Amino acid sequence: MPSNASLQHHALPPVFALATGSGRGAIAIIRVSGAGSDTILHTLAGRLPFPRRASFRKLWRNAALHEDHLDDAVVIWSPGPNSYTGEDSFELHLHAGPAIISAVADALVETGARPAEPGEFTRRAFMHGRVDLTEAEGIADLIEAETETQRKQALAQADGALGSLYKNWATRLRSVLAQQEALIDFPDEELPPEVEHALLAEIATLNTEIRHHLADGERGERIRRGLVFSIVGPPNAGKSSLLNLLAERDAAIVSPIAGTTRDTIEIATILAGVKVTFVDTAGLRETSDPIEAEGVRRAMFHVEHSDFVLQLFPSDQPYPTVIPQALPVCNKTDLAPAPATLDQHPVLGISLQNGDGVAELRKTLEREALKLTQGSGPPPLTRARHRAAAEAASTSLEAALSMDWPEMRGEELRLAMRALGRLTGEVGVEDILDTIFGQFCIGK
Ligand SMILES: Nc1nc2c(c(=O)[nH]1)N(C=O)[C@@H](CNc1ccc(C(=O)N[C@@H](CCC(=O)O)C(=O)O)cc1)CN2
Numbered sequence: 384m385p386s387n388a389s390l391q392h393h394a395l396p397p398v399f400a401l402a403t404g405s406g407r408g409a410i411a412i413i414r415v416s417g418a419g420s421d422t423i424l425h426t427l428a429g430r431l432p433f434p435r436r437a438s439f440r441k442l443w444r445n446a447a448l449h450e451d452h453l454d455d456a457v458v459i460w461s462p463g464p465n466s467y468t469g470e471d472s473f474e475l476h477l478h479a480g481p482a483i484i485s486a487v488a489d490a491l492v493e494t495g496a497r498p499a500e501p502g503e504f505t506r507r508a509f510m511h512g513r514v515d516l517t518e519a520e521g522i523a524d525l526i527e528a529e530t531e532t533q534r535k536q537a538l539a540q541a542d543g544a545l546g547s548l549y550k551n552w553a554t555r556l557r558s559v560l561a562q563q564e565a566l567i568d569f570p571d572e573e574l575p576p577e578v579e580h581a582l583l584a585e586i587a588t589l590n591t592e593i594r595h596h597l598a599d600g601e602r603g604e605r606i607r608r609g610l611v612f613s614i615v616g617p618p619n620a621g622k623s624s625l626l627n628l629l630a631e632r633d634a635a636i637v638s639p640i641a642g643t644t645r646d647t648i649e650i651a652t653i654l655a656g657v658k659v660t661f662v663d664t665a666g667l668r669e670t671s672d673p674i675e676a677e678g679v680r681r682a683m684f685h686v687e688h689s690d691f692v693l694q695l696f697p698s699d700q701p702y703p704t705v706i707p708q709a710l711p712v713c714n715k716t717d718l719a720p721a722p723a724t725l726d727q728h729p730v731l732g733i734s735l736q737n738g739d740g741v742a743e744l745r746k747t748l749e750r751e752a753l754k755l756t757q758g759s760g761p762p763p764l765t766r767a768r769h770r771a772a773a774e775a776a777s778t779s780l781e782a783a784l785s786m787d788w789p790e791m792r793g794e795e796l797r798l799a800m801r802a803l804g805r806l807t808g809e810v811g812v813e814d815i816l817d818t819i820f821g822q823f824c825i826g827k
């Protein structure tokens with residue numbers, strides 16, 4: 384039985400949190416979950432409403448005595464196990480005034496509830512077996528999603544797309560392990576070779592599937608964190624002008640003085656439904672100014688660490704050497720024509736002054752964003768945690784394949800099993816739960 388399911392009937396104390404944002408709003412939702420939620424709701428609202436149905440109620444510090452009217456609210460009572468957390472829980476939909484929220488919070492504390500830790504509701508849903516770890520991560524990603532690609536990826540993961548992939552592997556591996564164990568018990572001379580063959584073939588197939596999953600070009604992680612596109616090139620090329628155009632605002636200072644930008648400026652945008660952060664950098668040149676030199680060093684760092692590098696240079700100056708991984712773009716074609724190629728790389732000509740080539744550049748950037756994030760087949764992994772565990776599983780399967788000794792093979796298969804179990808949170812995850820759920824926002 385998975386370790387989280389063994390806690391299924393363990394009643395946890397009641398916690399509460401504001402589920403809605405902290406800014407101005409019309410309605411604020413406070414969610415309460417845990418043992419004794421029924422008593423708490425009864426204290427505040429009187430008789431319990433029909434389960435999972437929105438009901439209008441006057442809220443009081445003590446409803447029985449009509450003592451201290453707090454708000455007129457909509458209340459939803461969700462007894463466990465058919466609730467988000469799997470526990471008895473309820474929601475108070477309040478008027479969103481800060482004084483109301485704090486008065487209701489005080490009343491809840493008085494009834495014995497405590498404020499929830501970040502991610503505690505979803506952590507409880509996980510502990511009660513309502514979601515696996517990948518689904519819980521998907522819920523966190525859904526809340527953070529800013530773009531269509533992030534939203535779709537997070538929703539698929541929250542709905543179990545990644546979890547069912549991993550559980551399918553775990554189920555098949557479990558069966559391989561069972562057969563392997565049966566083999567070990569066979570006397571040597573009676574070892575049925577066709578059984579062992581089939582077993583090795585299944586291990587190889589599993590490993591191929593996991594390898595394929597790992598060779599995803601990191602697109603899931605890229606979608607999740609967003610892409611970084613940096614703009615580098617000589618001073619005065621128009622890098623900051625281009626950043627401002629892409630940001631649709633005057634984010635960076637533009638001037639005819641070479642060396643205007645000395646620090647890196649990052650602007651997050653959405654390109655073809657993908658989160659893309661553009662980085663404007665200091666113009667690349669030899670300089671005796673230590674501050675500008677540090678800016679140049681940072682620009683070079685971005686050349687190495689970006690998902691995509693746009694090398695911008697002006698048409699009216701000596702051409703730079705093309706940076707191998709960069710897309711060369713020649714600006715200021717209003718002053719002089721752009722070269723067709725530079726060091727055998729095709730060059731895109733643009734003028735930020737008159738707009739020539741800008742639409743084409745934008746299309747190229749969108750194509751690049753899609754190329755780095757699109758793919759087909761099963762859903763991609765989305766976190767370093769998934770990558771590490773899948774790598775570990777594959778390493779163990781490969782070790783198992785290379786072993787003749789059934790006992791040793793069994794040990795490697797068990798290690799692979801553990802690695803897969805960590806992915807969905809079935810085994811050995813106690814140590815990482817604080818990290819994973821701690822990254823959730825409060826109230827989730
Ligand atoms: N008001 C409100 N809206 C919300 C949430 C919430 O908790 N409250 N959610 C919170 O994330 C999301 C929806 N997710 C939810 C997932 C499961 C259940 C739930 O109670 N499931 C029960 C009952 C299902 C039913 O009535 O058919 C179950 O699955 O047994 C509720 C919300 C987004 N919107």
Ligand SMILES: Nc1nc2c(ncn2[C@@H]2O[C@H](COP(=O)(O)OP(=O)(O)OP(=O)(O)O)[C@@H](O)[C@H]2O)c(=O)[nH]1
Pocket residue numbers: 617618619620621622623624625636637638639640641642643644645664665666667714715716717718733734735736737
């Ligand atoms: N003629 C012409 N001028 C341009 C064009 N694009 C930008 N400029 C001008 O070129 C100058 C430099 O532009 P910036 O965007 O500051 O250049 P930069 O690459 O950020 O320069 P540094 O920050 O110094 O590295 C400014 O005066 C811009 O107005 C263009 O397409 N044609």
Ligand SMILES: [Mg+2]
Pocket residue numbers: 622623624635636637643644663664666
């Ligand atoms: Mg600049």
